[in-house]
Amino acid sequence: MKKLLILSVLLLSVFVFSDVFVENGKVVFTFEWEGAKVVYLAGTFNNWSPTALPMEEVELGLWKAELELEPGTYQYKYVIDGTIWKEDPNAPGYVDDGFGGYNGIFTLVEKDGQLFIVGPQKKEESKKYEPNPDREDTIFIEDGVVVLRYYNPEAEFLTIAGSFNNWNAEEIEMYPLGDGWWEGVLELGPGVYEYKFVVNGEEWVTDPNAFAFVDDGFGGKNGVFEVYEENGELKVKSPIEETAQITEEETFEVAQQETAEAELEEAEKSEPKEGLSVEDSFVVFTVRKPEASEAYVAGSFNNWSTTANPMEREGDLWVARIKLNPGTYQYKYVFTIVGSQVWQEDPNAPSYVPDGFGGKNGAFMLSEEDGKLVIKPLEQSSESETPFFGKYTIDLTYKYATDTFLKSLENSHELTLGVKTDFLKVTLNFKPEGSFLDSANIKVEKEGFEVFGHYNVASLVEGKPYEKWFAETGFGLGISFLSYKFTADIAFDTNAEKERFLIGVSGESFGTYFGTNYLLGIEKIDLAGFLSFDLLGAKTTVWTGLIFAKPVLYFVNLEVDSDNFDVNYLYYEKTSSEDKGFLKASIDLFNLELYGDYNFNNKTYTVSAGYVFDDTYVLGLAYRYGDCDNFENDPDKITVFGELRNEFASAKLGVTYDAYKNIYLDFQGEVNF
Numbered sequence: 001m002k003k004l005l006i007l008s009v010l011l012l013s014v015f016v017f018s019d020v021f022v023e024n025g026k027v028v029f030t031f032e033w034e035g036a037k038v039v040y041l042a043g044t045f046n047n048w049s050p051t052a053l054p055m056e057e058v059e060l061g062l063w064k065a066e067l068e069l070e071p072g073t074y075q076y077k078y079v080i081d082g083t084i085w086k087e088d089p090n091a092p093g094y095v096d097d098g099f100g101g102y103n104g105i106f107t108l109v110e111k112d113g114q115l116f117i118v119g120p121q122k123k124e125e126s127k128k129y130e131p132n133p134d135r136e137d138t139i140f141i142e143d144g145v146v147v148l149r150y151y152n153p154e155a156e157f158l159t160i161a162g163s164f165n166n167w168n169a170e171e172i173e174m175y176p177l178g179d180g181w182w183e184g185v186l187e188l189g190p191g192v193y194e195y196k197f198v199v200n201g202e203e204w205v206t207d208p209n210a211f212a213f214v215d216d217g218f219g220g221k222n223g224v225f226e227v228y229e230e231n232g233e234l235k236v237k238s239p240i241e242e243t244a245q246i247t248e249e250e251t252f253e254v255a256q257q258e259t260a261e262a263e264l265e266e267a268e269k270s271e272p273k274e275g276l277s278v279e280d281s282f283v284v285f286t287v288r289k290p291e292a293s294e295a296y297v298a299g300s301f302n303n304w305s306t307t308a309n310p311m312e313r314e315g316d317l318w319v320a321r322i323k324l325n326p327g328t329y330q331y332k333y334v335f336t337i338v339g340s341q342v343w344q345e346d347p348n349a350p351s352y353v354p355d356g357f358g359g360k361n362g363a364f365m366l367s368e369e370d371g372k373l374v375i376k377p378l379e380q381s382s383e384s385e386t387p388f389f390g391k392y393t394i395d396l397t398y399k400y401a402t403d404t405f406l407k408s409l410e411n412s413h414e415l416t417l418g419v420k421t422d423f424l425k426v427t428l429n430f431k432p433e434g435s436f437l438d439s440a441n442i443k444v445e446k447e448g449f450e451v452f453g454h455y456n457v458a459s460l461v462e463g464k465p466y467e468k469w470f471a472e473t474g475f476g477l478g479i480s481f482l483s484y485k486f487t488a489d490i491a492f493d494t495n496a497e498k499e500r501f502l503i504g505v506s507g508e509s510f511g512t513y514f515g516t517n518y519l520l521g522i523e524k525i526d527l528a529g530f531l532s533f534d535l536l537g538a539k540t541t542v543w544t545g546l547i548f549a550k551p552v553l554y555f556v557n558l559e560v561d562s563d564n565f566d567v568n569y570l571y572y573e574k575t576s577s578e579d580k581g582f583l584k585a586s587i588d589l590f591n592l593e594l595y596g597d598y599n600f601n602n603k604t605y606t607v608s609a610g611y612v613f614d615d616t617y618v619l620g621l622a623y624r625y626g627d628c629d630n631f632e633n634d635p636d637k638i639t640v641f642g643e644l645r646n647e648f649a650s651a652k653l654g655v656t657y658d659a660y661k662n663i664y665l666d667f668q669g670e671v672n673f
Contacts, residue, residue, distance in 0.1 A: 019090040020106055022115045026066045027108065029076070031088065032189070034061035036080045041065045043076030043103075044275075044348055047360065050079040071110045072274060075103040087163065089189035089227075092117055101163035101194070129212040129224060129240045138209040139225055141234050146186040146227060148195075150207060153180030155199045160184045162195030162222075169198045190229050192239045194222040211238035274317070275348030276364060278373045282321040283366065285331070287346060290316040292335035293508040293532075294539065297322065298343075299331030299361075303615045306334045306341065307539075307561060326368050328378070330361040336532075336539075337508060340485070351377035359389070359420060391416040393670045400663035409664075450480035469519050469545055469555055469572070487513070502526070509533060520574070524549045538562035564588050593618065602627045604634065610643070618643035618652075626659070635659040639666075648672050 091104030174184035210223025295318035311318040349362030430440035504513030555572030581600035610620030641654035
């Protein structure tokens with residue numbers, strides 16, 4: 001009962017005077033600003049989008065927005081006309097925004113089925129202010145506005161920049177009063193503000209008559225003052241003036257509030273906070289994704305590997321602890337949902353940068369201050385990002401010839417185009433063949449709901465050793481929702497002499513499919529499916545397919561995907577007398593990338609080794625042992641290759657010399673835009 005009373009006193013003390021409060025289960029934001037065409041609400045709950053959440057002008061100059069939020073800690077600001085960022089002068093609490101100003105901050109907690117708002121800190125508690133005992137009285141309130149005066153007889157023009165206008169050096173002009181004095185006027189509400197004068201648009205000057213000073217983060221000082229309200233009137237003062245003697249009752253109330261804050265802080269420590277934090281010199285990544293069966297952190301620190309840094313489930317949260325050195329990093333989360341790999345940005349990232357695919361990467365700067373690691377956001381930008389993205393891949397093979405020098409043997413191109421908005425994401429992938437369309441895919445996604453279709457491709461699996469088992473259908477479609485994916489393929493192509501179809505459903509770790517004339521194009525009933533599970537810390541997937549012919553034909557494929565190695569084993573029987581198998585494996589060992597494959601039917605194999613420099617350049621050597629029974633078409637080969645790779649593009653060039661002394665040139669490239 002005592003704890004409940006203390007918590008109630010704390011909650012009431014925080015939001016009674018705040019413009020952010022809970023009403024009917026929703027968080028209500030109110031903001032006063034006259035003359036704006038539109039005001040937007042931006043924060044960690046919408047990836048700091050400056051235009052995603054327009055507010056409603058319920059009265060002249062009074063803007064309002066309502067959000068349904070889960071319990072947690074949130075930061076926010078208001079964006080006037082989509083360009084001017086303003087902090088909430090009456091926020092429940094404040095946190096440094098990294099740009100000389102503040103973000104509003106509050107914690108939403110649930111108690112007995114009711115939501116309450118808690119402000120974690122006061123603005124004046126987050127800064128160390130230095131008093132100015134030698135100041136002259138040049139800052140005052142007149143007709144409800146703040147007036148600042150500054151003496152500089154050599155200035156041609158002056159402006160004021162500060163936390164109240166996002167440090168815009170051109171927005172607020174000062175006017176000459178004569179005899180070297182200048183005057184500026186600010187319309188401000190209650191709050192603590194930092195500022196500087198800008199002389200002739202170049203020199204940033206600290207006000208010698210500021211109420212107090214604070215470190216500007218660049219080796220200098222900002223002036224600082226506090227605007228407060230008393231008896232309905234605005235007044236201005238120093239944020240560190242000595243307070244009057246408080247009564248014993250007030251002392252008890254302060255002690256109660258401090259005790260409640262300590263208890264709330266201790267309760268919050270019992271469960272991980274979403275987003276990024278530092279713990280024992282490790283960067284802790286925490287994200288909520290209860291529907292995922294697996295989760296990983298991929299980023300610039302691990303060459304965007306989808307398996308190098310697995311996350312551990314803690315209730316509905318996924319957590320990973322990674323040792324990083326000071327520097328700037330980008331990252332994303334990779335989830336396994338319904339048996340498929342899904343990339344997602346961190347909704348609680350410190351900041352964001354474009355990922356080159358129409359979305360965003362989480363971004364942060366890790367620095368060391370006073371012997372401790374500190375996470376800071378990168379510079380925020382209010383500019384809208386293009387919703388379009390794409391990828392282009394090319395694969396070319398040339399043969400050295402004495403008559404033409406290089407003779408083109410094979411070439412293929414593939415193009416992916418997409419658009420991503422707040423409403424939906426559409427992706428189109430197609431592969432041309434000359435002036436004709438060889439194959440195409442299209443996918444439309446919205447909040448976990450997905451509709452997809454394809455033309456002239458096998459729908460189930462792409463790029464696997466058993467890919468040729470699946471017939472290419474002229475048309476297919478599917479739908480995904482409620483963590484399940486439903487697929488239907490129908491043959492409209494001329495290659496199908498009889499009806500060909502496939503229907504199926506898949507979940508997070510399984511899939512089952514039924515059809516006819518689909519596996520190998522044999523006019524019999526087909527069954528196929530997969531099962532995915534964890535085995536000794538490695539993701540293991542087993543695929544199988546059956547054709548009910550006489551005798552029964554089948555394939556079994558085993559995939560093992562671990563942090564540092566991959567193994568893929570295929571065994572299949574296509575006829576009653578021909579058994580075939582295929583094995584391939586890869587391993588990352590320090591800076592070495594090793595690869596090998598072996599065909600059990602014709603006893604051919606390939607081995608390859610590449611050395612990686614600075615996670616960007618690869619230089620390697622490969623050897624191919626050919627088919628002795630078909631040596632003319634598959635002779636022994638040796639290849640020297642080099643590769644350049646980064647998150648936006650890659651290019652690989654290989655020179656091959658075979659047993660017949662032929663020389664081939666292979667080029668593979670990929671560009672993301």
